[in-house]
Each structure stands twice: as structure tokens, then as C-alpha cells.
Amino acid sequence: MFNVTTLVHTEARDAVVAALRSAVHGVPDALIAPTLPGVRNGGDVLMHLGFHDDRDWPRVRARIDEALSTPAVTRVDSVTYRGTLVGPENPDGSVYRALFLRVAPDTPDDVVVRFEADLAALPRYVSTITAWQLSRVEEATGVSDWTHVFSQRFTDLAGLTGPYLMHPIHWAYVDRWFDPECPEYIVRDRVCHSFCALPH
Amino acid sequence: MSEEVYVVDRVITKPGCAKRFVDAYLAEYAPGARQRGMTLRDVLVSPPIWFDDQVNTITVTWSLPSPQAWWEMTWQGRPDPTVAQWWADVGPWIHDRSRGVAAAAEDVDGLCDV
Numbered sequence: 341m342f343n344v345t346t347l348v349h350t351e352a353r354d355a356v357v358a359a360l361r362s363a364v365h366g367v368p369d370a371l372i373a374p375t376l377p378g379v380r381n382g383g384d385v386l387m388h389l390g391f392h393d394d395r396d397w398p399r400v401r402a403r404i405d406e407a408l409s410t411p412a413v414t415r416v417d418s419v420t421y422r423g424t425l426v427g428p429e430n431p432d433g434s435v436y437r438a439l440f441l442r443v444a445p446d447t448p449d450d451v452v453v454r455f456e457a458d459l460a461a462l463p464r465y466v467s468t469i470t471a472w473q474l475s476r477v478e479e480a481t482g483v484s485d486w487t488h489v490f491s492q493r494f495t496d497l498a499g500l501t502g503p504y505l506m507h508p509i510h511w512a513y514v515d516r517w518f519d520p521e522c523p524e525y526i527v528r529d530r531v532c533h534s535f536c537a538l539p540h
Numbered sequence: 541m542s543e544e545v546y547v548v549d550r551v552i553t554k555p556g557c558a559k560r561f562v563d564a565y566l567a568e569y570a571p572g573a574r575q576r577g578m579t580l581r582d583v584l585v586s587p588p589i590w591f592d593d594q595v596n597t598i599t600v601t602w603s604l605p606s607p608q609a610w611w612e613m614t615w616q617g618r619p620d621p622t623v624a625q626w627w628a629d630v631g632p633w634i635h636d637r638s639r640g641v642a643a644a645a646e647d648v649d650g651l652c653d654v
Contacts, residue, residue: 465652503654506607511614512545512641519614520624522639 341424342394343475345438345489346404347375347383347482347534352412356385359407364389367400371436373536378501382534383417386438388491417482417532419489426463427471433493433538435500440532441518442484447526455526458514459490465509468499484529493538500535541650543606546642547578551598557633558585558596565600569626576613578602595635607651610641 350356353374364370369390375382387404391397397420408416417440425431443452456474463469472492480486494500504510516522518531553561562583570580581601590596604610617623643651 505611506654508607508641508643508648508651511607511610512643515614516639519639520618521614521627523637525624 341369341422342391342397343421343423343473343489344387344389344391344397344401344418345421345440345491346387346416346418347438347440347532348385348387348408348413349383349415350385350413352410353384356408356410356413359410360385360387360404363403363407364400367391367396371536371538373436373539375534375536376435376497378497379535380533381530382438382532383415386436386534386536388436388438415483417484417486418480419477419486420479421475421477421489423473423475425471425473425491425493427493431471431493432495433470434496434540435494435535436538437492437494437500437535438532439490440480440482440484440486440534441488441490441527442529442531443487444526444528445485451524451526455517456488458517459488462504462509462514463492466499466504466507468495468503469493470495482532486532494535497535542644542647543651544643544647545604545607545610545651546581547602547604547610548640548642549598549600549602549637550640551600551637552635553596553598553633554635555594556592558598559590561630561633562598564630565598572617572620572623573602573613576616577609578604578613 348356357372357374360372367389371388373386375384375386419440460474463472470493474490476488477486516524518527519525551561579602581603584599586597604613
């Protein structure tokens with residue numbers, strides 16, 4: 341699966357949602373929704389698209405670029421990547437979350453692999469994650485040269501703000517890669533932590 | 541059940557650097573850490589000799605009342621470039637170090653039940 345996730349910063353949230361929904365007409369796997377309160381650096385509108393064939397992307401991309409070519413859009417962070425959600429075929433969940441991050445470019449490959457393994461361990465411990473995907477980014481635009489996108493479906497908003505944050509696997513284990521006080525610190529740029537409601 | 545969590549800095553200092561590291565840690569690092577909500581529990585030196593020609597291991601233990609307090613501590617520290625800079629400045633005295641987060645064994649099951 342070829343994936344695109346885009347975070348749009350705008351004060352014209354409803355108009356941007358409408359324009360993007362029109363632009364992706366015909367894309368079967370498309371999520372476009374306003375972000376929910378609590379995002380950090382996560383924009384005002386979240387879009388996730390999935391394509392079985394990446395040759396379909398350039399045509400859709402042109403329409404999206406046109407939809408976002410308005411002064412009302414102040415910033416766009418976007419990534420393309422491959423992979424599929426890990427989880428049941430039709431996972432439950434009412435919240436979609438995407439984390440954009442950039443691993444420092446001088447990080448040795450074996451350290452990146454350990455970091456990825458630690459992130460991938462999170463869903464084993466956080467029962468409110470119903471499906472997830474960790475991918476290396478193929479193409480990034482925005483304020484950082486994003487290297488990874490970590491997306492999850494959560495049972496509900498409380499599952500993201502409660503168990504995900506409060507389980508020791510997060511604060512006592514995985515977070516050391518993001519903590520400037522830890523020697524393992526490799527995610528030095530500000531991350532994008534964004535989430536939105538999934539359609540019923 | 542207690543929700544108390546511990547931040548443990550384990551620092552192996554280069555020969556001759558243990559005393560100056562501990563002094564700097566207590567004078568320069570600790571005040572800001574306290575302001576971020578941490579309570580200093582122990583500063584242990586192993587072996588308890590200020591070696592000139594061998595490494596020492598310094599183990600500093602802080603406590604915080606809960607995971608939420610841990611997040612609030614780190615959310616305050618991360619945007620402050622002086623915190624990371626302090627660790628960079630004392631880097632020449634350090635052979636190796638780690639920072640771990642721990643809890644009492646009897647609290648593990650409760651902390652994981654979120």
C-alpha cells in the first residue's frame with residue numbers, strides 16, 4: 341500500500357476540508373477530518389490516503405496541490421510511505437493518530453533499527469491501540485525532513501490521552517529516544533503529533 | 541499502591557572527574573530539576589573514593605509522585621536548551637552514562653494497568 345499523510349495548518353478549516361474531500365474524490369481509502377483539540381504541531385486538518393497502486397498518486401496530488409494553493413493555508417507537512425496497518429482486517433477505533441518524526445541524520449543504522457523496534461513494541465503494551473503502522477518516509481515536505489511516520493487507530497480519544505501516555509512502556513522505555521536528557525536522544529526536531537476522529 | 545516513579549542517572553566519570561561532576565550536578569543541574577518537580581533521593585559514589593586514575597560510578601536517584609508528574613517534568617525540560625546544554629558541557633568528564641526510569645517492584649502491575 342502506498343500512503344500519503346498530510347497535516348494542514350489553516351484558519352479556514354471547514355473550507356480546506358471541503359476542498360480536499362473534493363480533490364480526493366474517487367480515492368477509496370481517504371480520511372480527511374479536522375484535527376481534535378490536544379494536537380501538538382499537528383495542524384488543523386489531517387488527511388490520510390491509501391493507494392493500492394502508487395501510479396494513482398500523481399494525478400490526485402495535482403488536485404490536492406491546487407486545493408491547498410490558497411492563502412488560507414499557512415503550512416503543510418506531508419509524507420509518503422509504504423506499508424499496511426498491523427492489526428485485524430477491520431480494526432475498531434474512533435481516533436486516527438499520526439506522529440511525524442525526524443531521526444537525526446548522523447544516527448547509525450543499527451541504532452535506527454533499535455529505535456524502530458522500540459516504537460513497534462508500544463502497541464503490544466497499549467491495549468487501546470487497535471491497529472498501527474510504522475514506516476520510513478519516502479518523500480517529506482514541511483518544516484522538517486521527516487524520516488518516519490508512526491500511525492495508530494485508538495479505541496477512543498481517552499485511549500490516546502490516557503493509556504498511551506501513561507503506560508510505562510512509553511515514559512520509562514520508548515521516550516528516551518525523544519528526551520534531550522538521555523544519551524539515546526536521536527529525535528531532536530520537534531515532532532508532529534496529530535489526530536482526528538475516524539468516521540463511524 | 542504508590543504511583544511514585546524514580547529517575548536514575550548512572551554516570552561513569554573519567555578518572556579524576558568524579559568530584560567535579562558531583563559538585564557541578566548538585567550546584568548547577570539539581571536546582572532546575574527540583575523546579576521541574578523532582579525530589580533528590582540519593583547521590584551515591586562507587587567506589588566511595590575520589591579516584592584520580594580510575595573511573596567512578598555516580599548513581600543519582602530522583603523521585604516524582606506519578607507518571608503524570610514525570611511528563612510534566614520532561615515537558616518543562618525539553619524546550620529549555622540549557623538543560624541539554626548542561627549535559628553537553630559536562631560531557632568531557634563522562635566516560636559513559638544512562639538515564640533510567642523505574643518504580644518499586646510492588647507498583648509495577650498497578651502502573652501497567654492503565
